[in-house]
Each structure stands twice: as C-alpha cells, then as structure tokens.
Amino acid sequence: MNGASREALASARERLDALTDNTSVDAAKLAGELAAVTALLDREVSLRRVLTDPAQSGEAKAELAGRLLGGQVGGETLDLVSGMVRSRWSQSRDLVDSLEELANTADLTAAQQADALDNVEDEVFRFGRIVSSSTELRAALTDRAATTAAKGGLLRSLLGGKVNAVTERLVIRLVTLPRGRSLEAGLESLSTLAAERRNRMVATVTSAVPLSDVQKARLGAVLAKLYGRQMHLNLDVDPEVLGGITVRVGDEVIDGTIADRLSEASRRMAG
Numbered sequence: 001m002n003g004a005s006r007e008a009l010a011s012a013r014e015r016l017d018a019l020t021d022n023t024s025v026d027a028a029k030l031a032g033e034l035a036a037v038t039a040l041l042d043r044e045v046s047l048r049r050v051l052t053d054p055a056q057s058g059e060a061k062a063e064l065a066g067r068l069l070g071g072q073v074g075g076e077t078l079d080l081v082s083g084m085v086r087s088r089w090s091q092s093r094d095l096v097d098s099l100e101e102l103a104n105t106a107d108l109t110a111a112q113q114a115d116a117l118d119n120v121e122d123e124v125f126r127f128g129r130i131v132s133s134s135t136e137l138r139a140a141l142t143d144r145a146a147t148t149a150a151k152g153g154l155l156r157s158l159l160g161g162k163v164n165a166v167t168e169r170l171v172i173r174l175v176t177l178p179r180g181r182s183l184e185a186g187l188e189s190l191s192t193l194a195a196e197r198r199n200r201m202v203a204t205v206t207s208a209v210p211l212s213d214v215q216k217a218r219l220g221a222v223l224a225k226l227y228g229r230q231m232h233l234n235l236d237v238d239p240e241v242l243g244g245i246t247v248r249v250g251d252e253v254i255d256g257t258i259a260d261r262l263s264e265a266s267r268r269m270a271g
Helices: 003-020 027-043 045-051 058-069 075-086 092-113 117-133 135-142 148-159 165-176 183-196 213-227 258-270
Strands: 200-207 230-237 245-249 252-255
Touching: 003 027, 003 075, 003 092, 027 045, 027 075, 027 092, 027 165, 045 058, 045 092, 058 075, 075 092, 092 117, 092 165, 092 183, 117 135, 117 165, 117 183, 117 230, 135 148, 135 183, 148 165, 165 183, 183 200, 183 230, 200 213, 213 230, 213 245
Parallel strands: 200 230
Antiparallel strands: 200 245, 245 252
C-alpha cells in the first residue's frame, strides 16, 4: 500500500485494538460482520469506488456507509467502517484489503482471548501442509467452477470438530473469497497475521527428524536474538533434507542442512 492507505490502515488497526481491548465487545461477531462488509465491497466495485472517492467528503461517505449498513451490522462494526471510509485511500481496493485484514485480526483476537491463538497458528500451518501434499484437495478448493457452498461444505466436513472454530472460519473465508490470491499465499498471510498478534515473527523450520522441546526452545531463543522479536516456529519434517535444519523467515532462508552442504560441495568441485 502507498502512503495514504498505509496511514488509513494504521488508524483502523488502532481503532480495532481499542474496540477489542474492551471485553464486552464480541470479537468473533465483529470479525463476521467485517468479513461480510469485505465481501460486499469486493463484489460491488462501483460502491467501493464511491466510498474511497477523494472528491467526496469523509462525512458524506460515512453517511452513505451508515445508510447501507445500518441495521445490518452492530454499532462497533459500523463505527469502524465509518472511520475507514472517512480516511483517504490510494486505491479503492486497499479499503477492501484492509477490511479483510481487520476481520481476520478480530477473529485471531477472539482466539487470543480464549487462550487458543497458539493452536490456531499451528492448525493454519498444518492445513497448509496438507493442501501442499494433496493435489486433489488443492484442485477442489481452488476450482473456479465449484460453488462457494460446495467449497464451504467440503471444508466443514474436513475441519468441523477437528480444529478450533476460529481456524475453521479463517480457512473457509480464505477459500470462498480468495480475492485473486493463491491458497498458499493466503494461508501464509494468516500465519503472519497471527504471529503479529503478539508481536512475533514466523519461522518455518524444516528438519529431517522432529525437534525435541529443548532444541525448539534453543532455536527459538537464537532466532529471537537474531531478529530482535519473539519467534513462532512452524515445524515441518522432511527426510530429504538429510540432516540439520532449514529456517525460513519471510523471504530470508537460513539453510544448515547436509543436503545443502553437499550441493555446495558439488558446485565447488564442478567449478
């Protein structure tokens, strides 16, 4: 996002945090309503352009949002959306992207309030690994010819009762309203957003064998010192790495596997 949109999103995040800090606010309900507004504005291109038109006053846009959403969503959601449309946005799509982020953040906050955020993070990561290992499942979830109801039904049959309710809602929203993203990119975005709820970064760790609790704690401490932030470890096991570990933090990869060292030795010999 460019400057104006970044500032608008930052303000919206602050307002959302202020709302969800109040224990009387139902964060899960707020998430559902924000998701519904996201879907509406994603579908109605002309409406979102009006709500982000810099030629219109902020109050006029807030009044329009009030007329459209009044009675359809709760007061907290309406206040949040009204504040967002009063802001300036570099592109109309940025408003929808930001609403979607706030919806997901509100759901993650609900998980955090229930002391279940760690479980949700792990479940989102594991679901991503399941999808990446099953071409049939990925094809079914990304099939453009399949209806939203069909995809939602498939996910509920797979996840219902097996994962936290927040995980199920997040994944269903991502799959049924992908908004041009790949499934993998959407799941990674959710994982990153979950980590940010407690000011943590996400490290995806691949090892030949499962790490012990001592190894995980030691690695987490080393990475936290290296990056200056608490680190959440998403753990994956891949026997093909032969030994050692590979750590990916964002776009940066720290590769300490035997396979990598063998490849490097082969390159040097060939050179």
